[in-house]
Amino acid sequence: MAPLHDRNAVTADRNRRERMRHLSDRATRLGGGTVVTIAALLLLIPAALVVALSFSNDKYFNFPPRSWGTRQYHTLFTSPQWGDAIWLSVKIAVPAVVLSTLIAVPAVFAINRSRLPLRHALQAAGVTSLIVPLSAYAVAMYGVFVQLHLLATYLGLVIANTVLAFPMILVVTTAAMSRIPVELELAAMTAGASRLRAWAGITLRLLIPAILAGAVLAFITSFDEAVFINFLGGPGQVTLPKAVFDSVRFGVDPVITAIATLLMLFTSVLMLIALRLRRTGQ
Amino acid sequence: MTDEIALDIQEVSKAFGATNALERVTLQVHRGEFLTLLGPSGSGKTTLLRMIVGFESPTAGRILLGGRDISGLSPADRSAGMVFQQYALFPHMTVADNIAYGLKLRRWPRAEQRERVGEMLDLVRLEGYEARYPRQLSGGQQQRVALARALAYDPEIILMDEPLGALDRALRIEMEQVIRRIHRDLEATVVYVTHDQQEALALSDRIAIMRDGRLQCVDTPEELYYRPASSFVASFFASSNLLPVTLVERLGPDSARVRYGQDELSCRVAGEIAGPVQLAVRRRSLRREPSPNCLVVRGTVAETLLFGDEREVILDVPDAGRVVALIAAHAAADLAVGQPVELYVPPEETVLVTDVDAGAPGTAGDADAPLQPDALAVGP
Amino acid sequence: MPTHAQTIRRALPSLRREGARPWSPTVGNVKALILLAPLVALLVGFVFYPLVKLAIDSLTSDHGLRNYSDVFANASTRRALYTTLIASVIVTAITVAIGAMLAWHLVTVRSPAVRAVLWLAVLAPFWMGTVVKNYAIILFVSHDGLLNDLLAAVGIGRQQILYTSGAVVIGIVYSMVPYAVFSLYGVFAGIDQSLLSAAQSMGASRIQALRTILVPLAMPGAVASAALVFAISVGFYVTPVLLGGGQTPFMASVIQANILTYYDYGFASAASVVLLVVATAILGIALRLVGRERLVRAVA
Numbered sequence: 038m039a040p041l042h043d044r045n046a047v048t049a050d051r052n053r054r055e056r057m058r059h060l061s062d063r064a065t066r067l068g069g070g071t072v073v074t075i076a077a078l079l080l081l082i083p084a085a086l087v088v089a090l091s092f093s094n095d096k097y098f099n100f101p102p103r104s105w106g107t108r109q110y111h112t113l114f115t116s117p118q119w120g121d122a123i124w125l126s127v128k129i130a131v132p133a134v135v136l137s138t139l140i141a142v143p144a145v146f147a148i149n150r151s152r153l154p155l156r157h158a159l160q161a162a163g164v165t166s167l168i169v170p171l172s173a174y175a176v177a178m179y180g181v182f183v184q185l186h187l188l189a190t191y192l193g194l195v196i197a198n199t200v201l202a203f204p205m206i207l208v209v210t211t212a213a214m215s216r217i218p219v220e221l222e223l224a225a226m227t228a229g230a231s232r233l234r235a236w237a238g239i240t241l242r243l244l245i246p247a248i249l250a251g252a253v254l255a256f257i258t259s260f261d262e263a264v265f266i267n268f269l270g271g272p273g274q275v276t277l278p279k280a281v282f283d284s285v286r287f288g289v290d291p292v293i294t295a296i297a298t299l300l301m302l303f304t305s306v307l308m309l310i311a312l313r314l315r316r317t318g319q
Numbered sequence: 320m321t322d323e324i325a326l327d328i329q330e331v332s333k334a335f336g337a338t339n340a341l342e343r344v345t346l347q348v349h350r351g352e353f354l355t356l357l358g359p360s361g362s363g364k365t366t367l368l369r370m371i372v373g374f375e376s377p378t379a380g381r382i383l384l385g386g387r388d389i390s391g392l393s394p395a396d397r398s399a400g401m402v403f404q405q406y407a408l409f410p411h412m413t414v415a416d417n418i419a420y421g422l423k424l425r426r427w428p429r430a431e432q433r434e435r436v437g438e439m440l441d442l443v444r445l446e447g448y449e450a451r452y453p454r455q456l457s458g459g460q461q462q463r464v465a466l467a468r469a470l471a472y473d474p475e476i477i478l479m480d481e482p483l484g485a486l487d488r489a490l491r492i493e494m495e496q497v498i499r500r501i502h503r504d505l506e507a508t509v510v511y512v513t514h515d516q517q518e519a520l521a522l523s524d525r526i527a528i529m530r531d532g533r534l535q536c537v538d539t540p541e542e543l544y545y546r547p548a549s550s551f552v553a554s555f556f557a558s559s560n561l562l563p564v565t566l567v568e569r570l571g572p573d574s575a576r577v578r579y580g581q582d583e584l585s586c587r588v589a590g591e592i593a594g595p596v597q598l599a600v601r602r603r604s605l606r607r608e609p610s611p612n613c614l615v616v617r618g619t620v621a622e623t624l625l626f627g628d629e630r631e632v633i634l635d636v637p638d639a640g641r642v643v644a645l646i647a648a649h650a651a652a653d654l655a656v657g658q659p660v661e662l663y664v665p666p667e668e669t670v671l672v673t674d675v676d677a678g679a680p681g682t683a684g685d686a687d688a689p690l691q692p693d694a695l696a697v698g699p
Numbered sequence: 700m701p702t703h704a705q706t707i708r709r710a711l712p713s714l715r716r717e718g719a720r721p722w723s724p725t726v727g728n729v730k731a732l733i734l735l736a737p738l739v740a741l742l743v744g745f746v747f748y749p750l751v752k753l754a755i756d757s758l759t760s761d762h763g764l765r766n767y768s769d770v771f772a773n774a775s776t777r778r779a780l781y782t783t784l785i786a787s788v789i790v791t792a793i794t795v796a797i798g799a800m801l802a803w804h805l806v807t808v809r810s811p812a813v814r815a816v817l818w819l820a821v822l823a824p825f826w827m828g829t830v831v832k833n834y835a836i837i838l839f840v841s842h843d844g845l846l847n848d849l850l851a852a853v854g855i856g857r858q859q860i861l862y863t864s865g866a867v868v869i870g871i872v873y874s875m876v877p878y879a880v881f882s883l884y885g886v887f888a889g890i891d892q893s894l895l896s897a898a899q900s901m902g903a904s905r906i907q908a909l910r911t912i913l914v915p916l917a918m919p920g921a922v923a924s925a926a927l928v929f930a931i932s933v934g935f936y937v938t939p940v941l942l943g944g945g946q947t948p949f950m951a952s953v954i955q956a957n958i959l960t961y962y963d964y965g966f967a968s969a970a971s972v973v974l975l976v977v978a979t980a981i982l983g984i985a986l987r988l989v990g991r992e993r994l995v996r997a998v999a
Contacts, residue, residue: 069803177753267936278830
């Protein structure tokens with residue numbers, strides 16, 4: 038019975054290939070899983086390390102620590118230099134965020150509700166400061182700040198931080214605006230609202246969570262800014278990132294672990310708030 | 320409905336760049352009338368509606384509402400109420416606040432606002448839903464709130480842009496009843512946009528059929544259905560078959576003699592006859608039993624589909640392409656694919672129309688003509 | 700219920716008078732420009748003007764055109780440029796590869812716990828902030844750090860990692876992986892996963908399905924993401940200075956030393972323009988390959 042024999046051979050062959058495929062699929066999944074696990078661990082370990090070491094009670098850096106305790110936090114809260122640095126960072130970030138909002142939000146309306154030529158190019162240009170090589174951009178800003186006598190001034194730092202912070206609000210608000218149907222405004226206008234009233238009462242009102250989320254991200258961006266401050270701040274303007282930077286550069290002060298842990302906590306809470314706000318806006 | 324003209328659209332055109340979305344549309348809507356703008360997508364019906372409410376401005380012509388020119392006014396100053404396909408309820412406001420939105424802008428006293436919101440909720444049968452938010456309502460309920468919001472401040476005209484388009488079939492029929500009742504009770508003037516001729520038939524006092532930015536004709540549903548004025552109206556509105564015929568002679572203002580193949584017969588005439596002609600035959604007019612002086616359509620069965628009580632029979636007819644017939648299922652049970660068959664049409668059910676598509680691609684006689692209503696019912 | 704006529708009378712008087720100017724449905728260009736004025740002012744004054752001024756200054760200030768010959772003639776600057784570019788290429792390759800795997804797992808993983816841990820891993824470097832995450836890498840790779848403990852334990856022995864270009868690559872990758880994951884997550888989330896099941900139901904193995912379906916669909920997004928990672932990596936400042944130390948040549952360190960220590964603005968501006976040209980060229984190529992829309996989406 039030759040045909041039957043053939044069919045058996047074909048079936049056997051197919052089964053073999055089937056088995057091979059299952060094996061290869063499992064290898065693929067296993068390999069992918071392993072790489073991802075290692076990558077995730079490598080991302081988590083440095084962060085975990087910082088948090089763990091912040092509870093070392095050693096005066097100088099040791100790994101692993103010889104004793105545990107809250108010495109680093111104690112040192113942090115009793116030395117005035119960190120408080121001044123945090124205060125300056127806040128003093129720069131708050132006006133930078135306010136300026137960023139005032140710049141980005143009207144722009145989002147104009148870009149989405151007018152037929153101005155080049156409006157989309159302008160929107161793309163808005164994120165330029167996020168993608169240019171930052172050290173080169175810092176030199177460019179240095180040149181302009183020298184010319185405008187803004188170097189090492191508070192105003193200069195507010196401007197520099199605004200340039201880096203406003204794209205956050207621009208991007209988040211633009212995304213949110215695209216999810217708000219223009220019909221809502223039209224409905225409001227038909228019911229008797231002026232355009233301004235429809236914008237303010239309907240669209241802007243619905244954008245508020247997104248604007249706040251963008252503002253939080255902008256605040257984090259400014260609060261964390263560490264490149265411009267090195268080029269434009271001069272010796273007198275020491276923000277928190279600058280203080281940490283200088284400290285790390287000239288030695289490993291274990292107090293940094295305490296700052297880092299608190300900063301991580303602070304940023305993660307702010308980011309979760311931003312995420313929450315973006316969700317409610319949808 | 321009254322004789323008084325509520326909305327007067329005069330020679331309105333709209334060009335988007337080089338393309339003409341609307342060409343010299345002139346149309347009057349009477350106070351209390353329910354007028355439907357019906358047409359396939361891209362016919363300009365939505366553009367015309369958006370122009371009436373003020374979301375587009377006309378390139379030429381003017382629009383009068385209650386005798387005053389509103390062409391240059393903002394939507395707020397037009398006294399129109401608009402109902403959108405996707406409801407467009409304000410998601411951050413309750414049902415009551417949505418309905419009261421126009422009243423607040425008109426600075427009605429609070430007590431009157433509340434009273435009016437109550438009346439409106441009664442009207443759309445949503446009593447007790449004041450405090451809900453739109454996201455807590457079903458699609459049908461949201462559209463009823465949208466209707467109430469548009470009616471609350473008693474605008475001179477209500478505009479509806481495919482308001483049932485986002486609803487499923489059962490809800491659509493329910494909403495049709497709601498809309499019909501409200502129109503009757505409030506004697507509201509309504510301009511309604513749809514691409515669905517069933518909806519237009521069910522709701523309208525008059526229907527304006529649009530195509531390629533032009534108004535094809537405006538008439539009552541009965542006239543359009545039984546006495547179409549052109550081949551487009553016949554095929555689009557009544558899904559009629561279009562048979563190639565030649566005019567032999569006019570017998571009077573509303574009848575003529577035509578030749579179909581070897582046969583001659585009398586038929587009715589509804590519109591102006593100019594240029595090439597076709598014979599419009601509705602799908603239910605094709606029968607298995609002959610009648611006196613009837614039209615005989617000979618072809619072979621290409622396909623049959625059971626629609627419940629009726630069977631759709633598609634014939635390949637030499638010279639006429641595909642002809643679709645809807646025949647009582649029991650009378651068509653014996654029809655098999657490939658079988659030659661004769662169907663008969665009483666002469667009073669045939670209408671002679673001008674072939675408006677003569678020379679254009681996709682004319683009747685093509686393999687895929689006539690236009691299928693179902694094909695038009697889908698899409699936005 | 701008031702009659703139709705009554706309510707009309709109530710409604711009409713509150714309507715505003717008919718406007719003198721004709722209403723236009725779209726916002727006029729003048730109004731739009733007013734709304735855009737702050738943005739335009741900021742972009743022109745503090746983005747475009749500085750970059751243009753930088754280019755002009757690099758050609759005219761201090762030594763004029765010799766700024767550039769200085770940059771390229773100086774052996775240590777050449778080495779810094781070379782190191783920066785090579786390191787950025789390596790960073791880009793590693794970042795996009797790891798980012799893609801993480802993003803794909805984030806899109807496909809079913810267990811909420813695993814997803815939460817993966818997101819935590821992706822967000823951890825983000826939450827730490829620019830300087831602190833470099834500090835964390837210092838702790839991790841230092842001579843007595845955890846990584847060297849591990850290397851010693853497996854018998855490789857302790858290595859000098861800190862203050863080498865290897866440390867800088869690790870640092871930049873650590874900083875950039877979250878960005879790559881964010882942009883690639885958007886790309887993968889936009890791909891219909893049933894396509895992969897469909898391919899596998901037709902007999903493709905998992906890896907064949909990934910290679911023939913997922914990779915081509917994700918490629919434009921990955922290219923956009925890679926171009927951005929490269930452009931941003933080239934300009935990293937904090938990481939080369941902190942992790943590379945004084946001895947490891949990177950363009951950022953060279954630029955910083957020239958401007959803040961030697962006050963040689965001409966040299967620094969020429970070196971900066973070189974970086975800008977490289978980054979712009981890469982972004983320009985990506986723009987040609989995948990279009991503006993995708994590139995902008997990769998940023999956000």
